[in-house]
Amino acid sequence: MAASVKHSQRSASKDQPGPMMDTRRREFLKSAAMGAASSLVAGTAAPSLPVVTADEIPTDGDQLTWNKAPCRFCGTGCHVQVGVEGNRVVAVAGDQAADVNKGLLCVKGYHVGSVLYGKDRLTQPLLRKGDQYVEIQWDEAIDIAAKRIMDAPGEFAFYGSGQWTIPEGYAANKFMKGGLANNHIDPNARLCMASAVTGFLATYGVDEPAGCYDDLDACDVLITWGNNPAEMHPVLFSRVTDRRSKGDKIRLIDISTRRTRTSDAADLYLEMKPQGDVAIALGIMNQLIANETYNKDFVEKHCAFRALEDENPTLKGEAIGEDEFRKRIAKYTPEHVEALSGVPAERIIELAKLFADPDLRITSLWCMGMNQHTQGTAVNSLVHGVHLLSGHFGQPGDAPTSLTGQPSACGTVREVGTLAHTLPGGRVVANADHRAHAEEYWNLPAGRVNPKPGYHTVLMFDRFTSPSTGEGDIKTMFVQVTNPGQTLPNLNKLFNDKKDNDDKFLIVSDVYPTATTQAADLILPAAMWVEKNGIFGNSERRTQQWFKMVSPPGDARDDCWMTIAIAHRLFELGHPGMKDKDGKFLFAMQDDDGNDVPIWKWEHYYDINVDQQLFEEYRLFSRLKHKNLAPYEEYVKARGLRWPVVEQEDGSWRETRFRFSGFDDPFVPEGEDIDFYHSNTNDGRAQIWFHDYKAPPEIPDDEYPLWLCTGRVLEHWHSGTMTRRIPQLSRAMPTSYVELHADDARRLNVRQGETVVVESRRGSANFPVWINGRGKPPQGTLFVPFFDETRLINDVTLDALDPFSKQPDYKKCAARIRKLSQDIT
Numbered sequence: 001m002a003a004s005v006k007h008s009q010r011s012a013s014k015d016q017p018g019p020m021m022d023t024r025r026r027e028f029l030k031s032a033a034m035g036a037a038s039s040l041v042a043g044t045a046a047p048s049l050p051v052v053t054a055d056e057i058p059t060d061g062d063q064l065t066w067n068k069a070p071c072r073f074c075g076t077g078c079h080v081q082v083g084v085e086g087n088r089v090v091a092v093a094g095d096q097a098a099d100v101n102k103g104l105l106c107v108k109g110y111h112v113g114s115v116l117y118g119k120d121r122l123t124q125p126l127l128r129k130g131d132q133y134v135e136i137q138w139d140e141a142i143d144i145a146a147k148r149i150m151d152a153p154g155e156f157a158f159y160g161s162g163q164w165t166i167p168e169g170y171a172a173n174k175f176m177k178g179g180l181a182n183n184h185i186d187p188n189a190r191l192c193m194a195s196a197v198t199g200f201l202a203t204y205g206v207d208e209p210a211g212c213y214d215d216l217d218a219c220d221v222l223i224t225w226g227n228n229p230a231e232m233h234p235v236l237f238s239r240v241t242d243r244r245s246k247g248d249k250i251r252l253i254d255i256s257t258r259r260t261r262t263s264d265a266a267d268l269y270l271e272m273k274p275q276g277d278v279a280i281a282l283g284i285m286n287q288l289i290a291n292e293t294y295n296k297d298f299v300e301k302h303c304a305f306r307a308l309e310d311e312n313p314t315l316k317g318e319a320i321g322e323d324e325f326r327k328r329i330a331k332y333t334p335e336h337v338e339a340l341s342g343v344p345a346e347r348i349i350e351l352a353k354l355f356a357d358p359d360l361r362i363t364s365l366w367c368m369g370m371n372q373h374t375q376g377t378a379v380n381s382l383v384h385g386v387h388l389l390s391g392h393f394g395q396p397g398d399a400p401t402s403l404t405g406q407p408s409a410c411g412t413v414r415e416v417g418t419l420a421h422t423l424p425g426g427r428v429v430a431n432a433d434h435r436a437h438a439e440e441y442w443n444l445p446a447g448r449v450n451p452k453p454g455y456h457t458v459l460m461f462d463r464f465t466s467p468s469t470g471e472g473d474i475k476t477m478f479v480q481v482t483n484p485g486q487t488l489p490n491l492n493k494l495f496n497d498k499k500d501n502d503d504k505f506l507i508v509s510d511v512y513p514t515a516t517t518q519a520a521d522l523i524l525p526a527a528m529w530v531e532k533n534g535i536f537g538n539s540e541r542r543t544q545q546w547f548k549m550v551s552p553p554g555d556a557r558d559d560c561w562m563t564i565a566i567a568h569r570l571f572e573l574g575h576p577g578m579k580d581k582d583g584k585f586l587f588a589m590q591d592d593d594g595n596d597v598p599i600w601k602w603e604h605y606y607d608i609n610v611d612q613q614l615f616e617e618y619r620l621f622s623r624l625k626h627k628n629l630a631p632y633e634e635y636v637k638a639r640g641l642r643w644p645v646v647e648q649e650d651g652s653w654r655e656t657r658f659r660f661s662g663f664d665d666p667f668v669p670e671g672e673d674i675d676f677y678h679s680n681t682n683d684g685r686a687q688i689w690f691h692d693y694k695a696p697p698e699i700p701d702d703e704y705p706l707w708l709c710t711g712r713v714l715e716h717w718h719s720g721t722m723t724r725r726i727p728q729l730s731r732a733m734p735t736s737y738v739e740l741h742a743d744d745a746r747r748l749n750v751r752q753g754e755t756v757v758v759e760s761r762r763g764s765a766n767f768p769v770w771i772n773g774r775g776k777p778p779q780g781t782l783f784v785p786f787f788d789e790t791r792l793i794n795d796v797t798l799d800a801l802d803p804f805s806k807q808p809d810y811k812k813c814a815a816r817i818r819k820l821s822q823d824i825t
C-alpha cells in the first residue's frame, strides 16, 4: 500500500508569487468579473468573500493559510489559491503557479469560495414521511439505502457526475461493476460529452484529445464550431484574445447558430442553420478533394477512409477506399452546403483554402453545439476528418480539440470509466480481457463483472419514472452531484412523474435543496469542494489534486464516504458482492503500519488518505491504454499533470502535451513523426469518416414555427444551485430569459421584459423577453439558458438521441411563444 500523505505536507504547496503575468489579460478578466459584480443592488448585500488578485495574496504575518485547489466550476481547470482562517474560506485568488490560468480567474472563479456559504446548506439526512421530511441520523440513512439495494440489487441504479472527484467516481464504479455486478451506473456527462467520446473512438480508437491548451498559444487560426468560450471557458479564451492584444496575428472564426460574445470577438462570424455544422465539415472536405489540396502525404502515411455499414451501422463502420470517399463527398459542393447550412458558398471555399494552406496552424474548438446533436458522433468524426485530411494535426497549434464542460468530465467519467458500458482506463465491460483485468485489480472472483452494458442516462430515467413502459425495472436510484430534476431533457417524460410514484425510491446527495431533492425519498447532505480531499481531470488531460481545508457544515459528509458506508452495510447484510475473493470487504484499507482502518465509520474516514489509496489502485488501470498516471504525491506537488505521465531515468515524472506526435509522446516509436497507436485498424492509422448530412429530429412547422436553442451564461453554473446563492453572480444575472430577434418580437407583438410562454409539443415555461441581449439569435430562433429553477426550460426540450453516443440534443427543437394572456386554441 502506498504511504498516506500527512497533513503537514500541505504547506509544501503554499504559494509564492509566480512569474509576471500579462497585465492586460488580468485587467480584461478583472473587469469582466467586476462588470458582473457591479450590477449589485444596494442594500441587499449578503456576507461574501473578498475578491483578491493573485498579486495581493497576503504573505507572512497574518492568520491566513493559503493552499491550492482547482476551481469548482468549469472544465478549463484553473487553479485557485484558497485562503482559510479558522475553519472558514475567507479569500480566493488566482494561482500564479498554474500553467492553465497563470493567476487569472473568471467571475465564477473569483467568487468560488462563496459556494460553501449559502444560507440553506443541507446539514442533516432527511427522510420523506408523507408530505414531510424528517431529520434522521446517518446510521439510519445508510441502513435504509443499503436495505433498498439489498432487496433488489439488479433494480438499483447510480446516477453520477462529471463533477464527482476521481476517487468518488472510482469508488462508485467499483461498488456497482465490481460489487453489485450491476452496470446501471451512468453520469450526467452522458448529456455533455458522450458524442465527443464516440467521435474520438471512431477516429483514433481511443478517447480524449491529442492536443492541449498550448495549441491556443501557437495557432494562426482558431475556429469555434458552435461553442461560446468567451462565456463558458473564459480564461482559456482570454489566452487567445490576449495574444491578439499583444500584436500576434491570429484569426478567430466563429461558426454559430446565434451571435454570442465569442462571435463579437471573432474576425469572421458565420451564422449557420441548426445542424449546419455537418454540412460545413463535408463542404470543406469536398473542396480539399475537388481541388486536390488535401495533404496527400499525411493521408497516405497516417489515415484510412471509413463509413457506416449500409445495414445495422456500428461505431466501427467499414473501410471504404479513397475513390469511394471521393465519390460520396462529391455531392457536398459549396452550393449544396450553402443550401443546407445557410453559410454562403464562398465562405465554405474560403474555409477550405485555409485548411489547404500547410503553412498555417489551425485549431478547432467545440463543445455542446456539436455534442448535443442527433448527429453528434458524425459531426465530431467529420471535424477530426477535416484536420486529418488537411494534415492539420499533431504540430503545436494544429489540433481538433473537443472541450469538456465539467471540472472532471474527462477525469472521472472518461478516464475512470463511469459510463454504463465502460471500465477504468478506457476499457469496456463487453470485452472479456478488460473484465479480467478489472477482476484482477479488484481481487474479485473471475466472472464477477457483468458483460452487459447498463442503462444510459435517458434510458435509466425512463426505466425509473417509466411513463410509457409500465412499472420500469429500476426501483431505487442514487443521485450524487447532479440535479436531473432540472437538467434532464423533456422532464415531463423523464422525471416529473417520480413525484407521484411512491413505489420508486430516490436517494439524492446534494449540498443545497434542488429540483431533484424535491422529489427525493432520502436526502443526504454532502461535503463539497475544499470541505473534502479531491482530484479532478480537466479538458486537456490534466489531473489536479487538492486537500480538505475546512470542515463541512453540520452533519454533511463526503460522497465517497457515503458510497463506502452503504457498501459496508451491504457487506454486513451479507451481500456476496461486497467481498473480494479472499472474503475481505471490497473497500478494505490499511494505514502505513498495516492496521485495518474502518473507513466506513465517519470518525475514521480521515485517519488515512482514502483518496490516495483509491487513486493508487485506479492508477493500475491507467497503464493499460497509455493513459498513464503518476503517483499521488506528484500531483500534490504540481498544479496538475497531463497524462500520459511517465517516469524518467532520473526518477522524475514527465507529462505529455501532444499525443501521437513523435516529438512529445513517449509511446510513439523512435523515428516516427505520428503514430495512432490505438488505431481501430491496428495499423497506426486514424480514420477519416464519411457521414451523410441528416435533417434535425424536429423542425419548425406551422404549429411550432420557431427554433429553440438552450444553453448557458457566464455568471451561472448549470442548474444555478451554487451560483444563484452567490450574491454577486445572482444579482448580475437574476433570472433566465428568452432571447428573441427584434423582428419576431414585433410580429408577435411582445415587448422587451414582457413575460411570455415558451412551449413545445412536450411542455411549457414562462420567461421574460430579452431582445438584443447577451446573445443575438437570428430571426425565427429563440435561446433560453437553463440555470433558473423557477423556470424549467427542460419541460420544453426534446429527448431525441444520437444513435451511438445516446446523448440528447438540447440545442434544437420546434417551439412557439405566446403572450401570457393569450390562449392557443
Ligand SMILES: Nc1nc2c(c(=O)[nH]1)N[C@H]1C(S)=C(S)[C@@H](COP(=O)(O)OP(=O)(O)OC[C@H]3O[C@@H](n4cnc5c(=O)[nH]c(N)nc54)[C@H](O)[C@@H]3O)O[C@H]1N2
Pocket: 074, 075, 192, 225, 226, 227, 228, 229, 231, 232, 233, 255, 256, 257, 258, 260, 273, 274, 275, 276, 277, 366, 367, 368, 369, 370, 373, 404, 405, 406, 709, 710, 711, 712, 713, 714, 715, 716, 717, 718, 811, 812
Ligand atoms: N458560465 C458557465 N460556463 C460553463 C458552464 C456553465 O454552466 N456556465 N457549463 C460547462 C459545461 S458542463 C459545458 S458542457 C460547457 C458548454 O459550453 P458551450 O457549448 O460553449 O455552451 P452552450 O451554451 O451549451 O452552447 C450554446 C451554443 O450551441 C450552439 N449550437 C446550437 N445549435 C448548434 C448546432 O446545430 N451545431 C453546432 N455546432 N452548434 C450549435 C450555439 O451556437 C450556441 O451558442 O460550458 C461549461 N462552462
Ligand SMILES: Nc1nc2c(c(=O)[nH]1)N[C@H]1C(S)=C(S)[C@@H](COP(=O)(O)OP(=O)(O)OC[C@H]3O[C@@H](n4cnc5c(=O)[nH]c(N)nc54)[C@H](O)[C@@H]3O)O[C@H]1N2
Pocket: 161, 163, 188, 189, 191, 192, 193, 368, 372, 405, 406, 480, 481, 482, 483, 484, 487, 488, 489, 509, 510, 511, 512, 514, 526, 527, 528, 529, 559, 710, 711, 712, 717, 718, 719, 720, 721, 722, 786, 793, 794, 797, 810
Ligand atoms: N436545456 C439544457 N439542459 C442541459 C444542457 C443544455 O445545454 N441545455 N446541458 C447538459 C449538460 S452539458 C450538463 S453537464 C448537465 C449538467 O447538469 P447537472 O449536473 O444536473 O447540473 P448541476 O447544476 O451542475 O448539478 C450539480 C449538483 O450537485 C450539487 N453539488 C455541488 N457540489 C456537490 C458535492 O460535492 N456533492 C454533492 N453530492 N452535490 C454537490 C449542486 O448543488 C447541484 O445540485 O446539464 C445538461 N442539461
Ligand code: SF4
Pocket: 071, 072, 073, 074, 075, 076, 077, 078, 101, 104, 105, 106, 107, 108, 109, 110, 232, 233, 234, 235, 236
Ligand atoms: S474559467 Fe472555469 S475554471 Fe477558470 S475560473 Fe472560470 S469557471 Fe473557474
Ligand SMILES: [Mo]
Pocket: 191, 192, 193, 405, 406
Ligand atoms: Mo456539460
